[in-house]
Amino acid sequence: xxxxxxxxxxxxxxxxxxxxxxxxxxxxxxxxxxxxxxxxxxxxxxxxxxxxxxxxxxxxxxxxxxxxxxxxxxxxxxxxxxxxxxxxxxxxxxxxxxxxxxxxxxxxxxxxxxxxxxxxxxxxxxxxxxxxxxxxxxxxxxxxxxxxxxxxxxxxxxxxxxxxxxxxxxxxxxxxxxxxxxx
Numbered sequence: 001x002x003x004x005x006x007x008x009x010x011x012x013x014x015x016x017x018x019x020x021x022x023x024x025x026x027x028x029x030x031x032x033x034x035x036x037x038x039x040x041x042x043x044x045x046x047x048x049x050x051x052x053x054x055x056x057x058x059x060x061x062x063x064x065x066x067x068x069x070x071x072x073x074x075x076x077x078x079x080x081x082x083x084x085x086x087x088x089x090x091x092x093x094x095x096x097x098x099x100x101x102x103x104x105x106x107x108x109x110x111x112x113x114x115x116x117x118x119x120x121x122x123x124x125x126x127x128x129x130x131x132x133x134x135x136x137x138x139x140x141x142x143x144x145x146x147x148x149x150x151x152x153x154x155x156x157x158x159x160x161x162x163x164x165x166x167x168x169x170x171x172x173x174x175x176x177x178x179x180x181x182x183x
Contacts, residue, residue: 005100007176015175022171032129032163032172037099039064040071040091041155048081055150056090062143064102068092105141106157107177113140119181122170129163131173132156 016031025031039060043052053070060068071089073082082088094102111117114137124132136154139146159178163169174180 003097005097005104007104008097008100011100011176015172018175019168019171023168032161032168034099034103034159034161034172034176035095036160037094037102038091038158038160039094039155040089040158041153042089043153044088050087052151053087053090056153059138059144059149060090060092060155063138063141064092064094064098066092066094066098103176107179109142110140111179113142119179122180125166125169127166129161129165129169131159131161131169131178133159 011033016028019025019031020028041056041060043056045052057068057070068090069092070087071091073084073086073088076082076084111120114135120133126132134154134156137152138144138155139149139152159169159173161169161172163172170180
């Protein structure tokens with residue numbers, strides 16, 4: 001039998017029935033799923049120093065286990081000395097087993113390493129069932145060697161779900177293990 005990530009198996013066995021009971025879906029296909037996780041970072045200093053993009057690409061590849069891509073500027077901005085097509089950021093889109101593996105490591109290993117952590121804010125939903133979260137330091141991930149970090153910087157993480165409402169998405173993400181703050 002092939003390997004199944006822990007959270008994926010838990011989603012199929014426990015979470016689907018819990019969501020079915022909570023929202024009383026008529027069809028199994030209505031139950032929300034986590035479709036993808038997107039990690040991104042803007043590297044503003046990349047206009048002056050091209051090596052910063054390479055460092056960010058290397059960090060994201062190390063954290064996710066998947067090759068990161070550079071995002072390019074869409075237009076010229078003279079005041080920032082920015083030309084169209086210059087690399088100004090980094091992103092990775094995780095799907096499938098890698099997505100579940102990353103989420104498992106993020107919830108069980110990385111988030112507890114955040115200083116003075118009381119939970120993540122519940123106001124990052126966009127109205128369509130997606131959740132955005134900002135991390136201030138990349139060193140919370142155990143894959144990053146703190147001695148090799150040239151600059152501490154954060155990242156944005158977007159959880160894209162198939163949920164119709166924010167309430168359904170919050171229930172799904174809570175069941176998957178994201179520790180939301182209690183109001």
